Amino acid sequence: xxxxEQHPSTLSVQEGDSAVIKCTYSDSASNYFPWYKQELGKGPxxxxxxxxxxxxxxDQRIAVTLNKTAKHFSLHITETQPEDxxxxxxxxxxxxxxxxxxxxxxxxxxAVQP
Amino acid sequence: DSGVTQTPxxxxxxxGQRVTLRCSPRSGDLSVYWYQQSLDQGLQFLIxxxxxxxxxxxxxxxxxxxxxxxxxxxxxxxxxxxxxxxxLYFCASTRTSGGLEQFFGPGTRLTxx
Numbered sequence: 548x549x550x551x552e553q554h555p556s557t558l559s560v561q562e563g564d565s566a567v568i569k570c571t572y573s574d575s576a577s578n579y580f581p582w583y584k585q586e587l588g589k590g591p592x593x594x595x596x597x598x599x600x601x602x603x604x605x606d607q608r609i610a611v612t613l614n615k616t617a618k619h620f621s622l623h624i625t626e627t628q629p630e631d632x633x634x635x636x637x638x639x640x641x642x643x644x645x646x647x648x649x650x651x652x653x654x655x656x657x658a659v660q661p
Numbered sequence: 662d663s664g665v666t667q668t669p670x671x672x673x674x675x676x677g678q679r680v681t682l683r684c685s686p687r688s689g690d691l692s693v694y695w696y697q698q699s700l701d702q703g704l705q706f707l708i709x710x711x712x713x714x715x716x717x718x719x720x721x722x723x724x725x726x727x728x729x730x731x732x733x734x735x736x737x738x739x740x741x742x743x744x745x746x747x748x749l750y751f752c753a754s755t756r757t758s759g760g761l762e763q764f765f766g767p768g769t770r771l772t773x774x
Contacts, residue, residue, distance in 0.1 A: 581761075590667075590767045591751070592663070593762060593763070593764060593765075596762065645717050648706040649694075650706070651705075654704075
């Protein structure tokens with residue numbers, strides 16, 4: 548079945564620096580890759596997603612890139628702010644089947660130091 | 662705020678007991694997914710319902726079951742609880758069965774003592 552690996556598990560940056568989180572998926576037929584931000588005591592919040600027919604997508608300070616050949620996708624956050632501190636999860640949806648269940652990575656704890 | 666609501670926010674119970682977790686999807690969403698989040702297993706898919714019908718099961722224990730009612734709210738029933746069932750339980754909803762964007766509720770934190 549689909550497996551998603553995520554790294555690093557923790558990331559500490561200075562405010563204003565960029566942060567990059569990387570994920571690798573195993574099912575080459577997967578075609579949807581969302582990123583979620585989870586703050587303490589809250590549910591995962593969808594922040595950006597990308598489909599397999601697109602190589603890059605941007606939304607203000609965040610961007611996601613997808614390399615289908617290498618089965619990698621990455622989250623880029625520029626000009627980080629303290630409120631970006633949270634756990635970030637990548638995910639993928641395995642192709643086919645009766646459900647669009649999400650397979651999650653193990654999460655990255657991002658700490659933005661003021 | 663995603664528009665998905667879950668109750669209760671916290672639940673503390675004893676081993677062997679049975680609990681029910683409730684989820685109300687976003688207005689107009691027909692699909693409900695349940696996920697479990699624990700320190701050792703991470704975020705894992707449990708079960709998917711669409712318009713009242715079960716669509717798929719993940720690594721859901723036989724002691725666990727779910728339903729989706731005509732008003733589209735869903736309940737996750739956990740019985741014969743064990744210490745290892747302590748976790749956060751989230752539901753997420755999408756507009757259709759094939760909808761990709763899943764919006765999560767705030768979760769229910771279950772503690773089994």
